Amino acid sequence: MGTDRRPGGQGRAVRTTALLGCAVVVLAGCGSMPVTGDVKAVDASQPGDSQVQVYAVAPRDGAPPSEIVDGFLESMTSDDPAFATTRKYLSTDARRTWQPGGSTTVLAQAPNRSGPLLHDEDNRATRDRETTYTLTGEKVATVDAQSSYQPLAPTAYSQTLHLVLEQVAEGKKEWRIDVVPDGLVLGQSDFKRLYRSVNKYYYATGGTNSRSTLVADPVYVRNRTDPVTRMDTATQTVRTLLAGPTNWLRPVVDSRFPTGTALRKGVTALAPDDQNVLRVPLNQKAESAGRSACRMMAAQVLFTxxxxxxxxVERVELEGGEGRLCALNADDASEFSADRGSEGADSQYFINEKGQVERILGAIDGPVTPEPVTGPLGAGTVPMGSVGVARDEERAAAVSSSGQYLYVSSVETEGELADPLVTSNAKKAADRLSPPSWDGRGDLWVADRDPAGPRLLRLAGGKGEPQEVRVPGLDGARIEELRLSADGVRIALLLTKDGRTTLNIGRVERRGSSVAPEISVEDLRQAAPQLADVSAISWSGRSRLVVVGKEEGGVQQVRYVQADGSTSASGALPGVNQVQSIAAADDEQLPLMAETVGDGIVKLSPGDNWQTVLKEGKALVYPG
Structure with missing residues (x-):
């Protein structure tokens, strides 16, 4: 961690690979176990894979303060049960009061520690019985007590650890930490090794057709057994599901589990049986749910x-104190999915060189032969510059090539192009309408970027008078682009301010009545603060976006970002030149599409490289 750490020193956590751990971790599935080789200590800041395990080591007799601090910090990166060994670095009082499970601070690198200055006169008189060390680093994220991840623009981190000489036996004193902040402090590589992102699911609120639509709520849980609860990963996840949605998502979702529902006392492991049936033992609070609500509860567990x-998992069975409450088969759970759309694989839609809307039918495994959509948007009576297609693929919205007018038309039947539903009065094309986006409820969204009167607009059902949506967190930023999630409760915005374009996620809150709805986008949070300039976005699945952007002074990259703003090593995608727009489907197995300069429209199928699909075409989108 610090520059003065000693590899292999006493009182330090040791880590080993999964191969060496096979004798302990029987389920690792190792084919053979080596009988020779060293178990060596490495710095916690060392990047490593998730198979590396760290074993906490208690402080040695006579360890100096620096070694106590180093050992404590490294022990925090271990799977130490109940952090019992980690607590041995603390004083008697601190050992009892320290709460490691409250929150986690994530630093870009493992924390550096610096001790007292030898020439400091204020410390000289007392340093033989007490001392203070400072932990520093660059904070990039926090994880709160709800396991909710919050990315941060890199900020300076500083925290102190106070140590005293404490009597541990008759005539024997040892250095121990007596002032320590609650929670864990981890470098980013250790955090990614120890924790994994999972989605728990709740039902969207607001609107007559929303209460059976599941919404993903991403959280982080331990990769292996949690040191505090002793629960495996699946059980931790169900525990967080039962605890309710995270604070950020809570205003727009709810749970069908009755208040107070929890796992039955003593449950620490959940796994499907040999018939792929997962049984979840719950306390008596769950028994108050009716059969319909219980079925929705089972869907929450199944999706999670x-x-x-x-x-x-082919079937979930919920059990109360008196036996089985209800069950749900995986094949019956699709009715709760937010990505219900048209039958079959989604088509891809784009604008050709004449301004007409064309589509590529279904999955594109073989040669591509686009065809104009049925109706006026395919006929090209008005040249279009961008398009958005409803998730049922029956209608499309298109913005004219000038950016001034928004039209909505059927793509299944012939007819005349109706009058525009939205008109921008901005003088410049770049200041007019953004590309449109449909949410999973059938509502249409577009931004008017007119500097004289910028507006975020929603057209209920994709028709009628546009309703202006309040966005209180804009703080002078301009909406460049927007994408609605399939569940309709989250909106991704590209916001430009002071010459930078950033990705922000907002929560769509619906109040009022169906006759007089009140819609607002609340609690905007930056989702990819490491990217100084973001140029294109698209939702990809239930709780993930694909993002095109640059780090400060870096080159363009394409990567996946979770809805909570977190990223993973597997999020980076193969490079592709000069991406102008990106398109992903609700079905993550469908290829990723991009519009590029020079190569035209290209696709990236799972496990493959980018391939050219069409040399001509722009503004390609999937439904949504």
């Missing part, structure tokens, strides 16, 4: 756990 277990 389907990506966590090694075997596919």
């Amino acid at each position: 756990l389907r990506d966590l277990t090694s075997a596919r």
Whole structure:
């Protein structure tokens, strides 16, 4: 961690790879176990894979203060049960009061520590019985007590640890930490090794058709057994699900689990049986739910756990004190999905060189032959510059090539182009209407970027008078582009201010009645603060975006970003030249599409490289 750390020193945590851990971790699936080789200590700041395990080591007798601090910091990166060994670095009182599970501070690198200056006269008189060390670093994120991740623009981190000589036995004193902040402090590499992002699911609120639509709420849980609760990853995840949605998402979702519902006491492991049936034992509070609500509860568990277990969960059974409450099969859970759209694979839509809307039908495994959409948008009576297609693929909205007019038309039947539903009065094309976007409720959204009167507009059902949506957190920034999530409760905005364009996620709150709705975008938070300039975005699945942007002084990159703003090593995508727009589908198995300078429209299928699809075409989108 610090520059003066000694590899292999006494009183330090040691880490080993999964191969060396096979004798302990039987489920690792190792084919053979080596009988020779060293177990060596490495700095916690060393990047490593998730198979590396760290074993906490208690402080040695006579360890100096610097070694106590180093050992404590490294022990925090271990899977130490209940942090029992980690607490041995603390004084008697601190050992009892320290709360490691409250929150986690994530630094760009493992914390550096600096001790007292030898020439400091104020410390000279007392340094033989007490001393203070300072931890410093660059803070890039926090994880709160709800396991909710919050990315931060890199900021300076500084915290102190106070140590005293404490009597540990008759006539024997040892250095121990007596003032320590609650929570964990981890370097980014250790955080990614120890924790994983999971989605728990709740039901959207606001609107007559929303209460059966599940919304992903991303949180972070331990990769292996949690040191505090002793729960495996699946059980931790269900525990956070039952605790309710995170504070940021809470105003727009709710849970069907009755208040107070929790796992039955003593449950620390959940796994499907050999029939892929997962049984979840709950306390008596769950028994107050009716059968319909219980079925919705089971859907929350099924969606939450389907990506966590090694075997596919085919059925969830919820159990109360008196036996089974209800069950739900995986095949019956699709009715709760937010990405319900048209039958079959989504098509891709784009604008050709004549300003007409064309589409590529279904998945594009073979040769591509685009065709004009049915109706006036395909006929090209008015040249278009951008397009957005409803998720049922029955209608499309298009903005004229001048950026001034927004039209909505059927893409299934012939007819005349209706009058525009929105008109921008801005003088410059770049200051007029943004590309449109549809949410999963069938509402249409567009931004008017007119400097004289910027507006975010929503057209209920994609028709009628546009309603202006309040965005109280804009703070003078201009909306360049917007994308609505399939669940309709989150909006991704590209905001430009002071020459920088950043990605922000807002919460869509719906109040009022169906006759007089009140819509606002609340609590904007920056989702990719490491990117100094973001040029294109698209939702990709339930809680993930694909983002095109640059770090300060860097080159353009394409990567995945979770809705909470977190990223992973697997989020980086193969490079592609000069991307102007990006398109991803609700179905993550469909190829990623991009509009580029020089190569035209290209695609990236899972496990493949970028390939050219069309040399001509722009503004390509999937439904949404």
